[in-house]
Amino acid sequence: MAGTLLLRGMLIGIVAGLLCFSFLKIVGEPQVDRAIAFETQLDEAKAGAAAQALIANGLPVLKEEPEPELVSRRVQAGIGLFTGVLVYNVAFGGLFALAFGLAYGRMGDFDPRTTAALLAALGFIAVYIVPNLKYPANPPSVGEPATIGMRTALYFSMIAISLAAMIAAGMLRLRLLAGHGPWNAFLIAAGAYLIVVVAVCLGLPPVNEVPAEFPAV
Numbered sequence: 001m002a003g004t005l006l007l008r009g010m011l012i013g014i015v016a017g018l019l020c021f022s023f024l025k026i027v028g029e030p031q032v033d034r035a036i037a038f039e040t041q042l043d044e045a046k047a048g049a050a051a052q053a054l055i056a057n058g059l060p061v062l063k064e065e066p067e068p069e070l071v072s073r074r075v076q077a078g079i080g081l082f083t084g085v086l087v088y089n090v091a092f093g094g095l096f097a098l099a100f101g102l103a104y105g106r107m108g109d110f111d112p113r114t115t116a117a118l119l120a121a122l123g124f125i126a127v128y129i130v131p132n133l134k135y136p137a138n139p140p141s142v143g144e145p146a147t148i149g150m151r152t153a154l155y156f157s158m159i160a161i162s163l164a165a166m167i168a169a170g171m172l173r174l175r176l177l178a179g180h181g182p183w184n185a186f187l188i189a190a191g192a193y194l195i196v197v198v199a200v201c202l203g204l205p206p207v208n209e210v211p212a213e214f215p216a217v
Contacts, residue, residue: 002101009092020089022201093137096123122170123163130158130197134201150207157196158201161197161201165197166193172185173186173189
């Protein structure tokens, strides 16, 4: 049973990965190219200002050699993107299948399709929507390299807390079913989840490293 679910989840992950790659190739990559051009423009402006300052002080301007490109942009946007997206979606499909196997029959008297739909919706809220409301992704090529570790830790901490709060809310709902009924139990559990994530969002430090001159569109 578990092996069959895992295989099906990974196969669906392959399909999702192909769809995701197509979307990113058509919609995402042009935005990445624009962001790289913006970053290059900023770097050139900074270098020009530094050179002018050296000239004004009578100092020689040393020309810096460009750093070698470890991975070409073509590889990044092609096989690199395809491999990363496919592996990510296959892994996520497998994890979802295992989560479904654990949740089925424990979330209530739901059939398999309803259980899968509810699990997907709740997981999407807990793992994606809530963490990204607190820590939205920086535009491509934007962000301070020195804070990558901190930003990563904060983002994954938000995911872990949100997911744990969602699981706890689900367990609370099951305990309240008998005494309060399905609807009231759901409202109480949802309210408890919201209280926890709002408190955590207010408690965790904000991160905003997008330059003021970065174009909105």
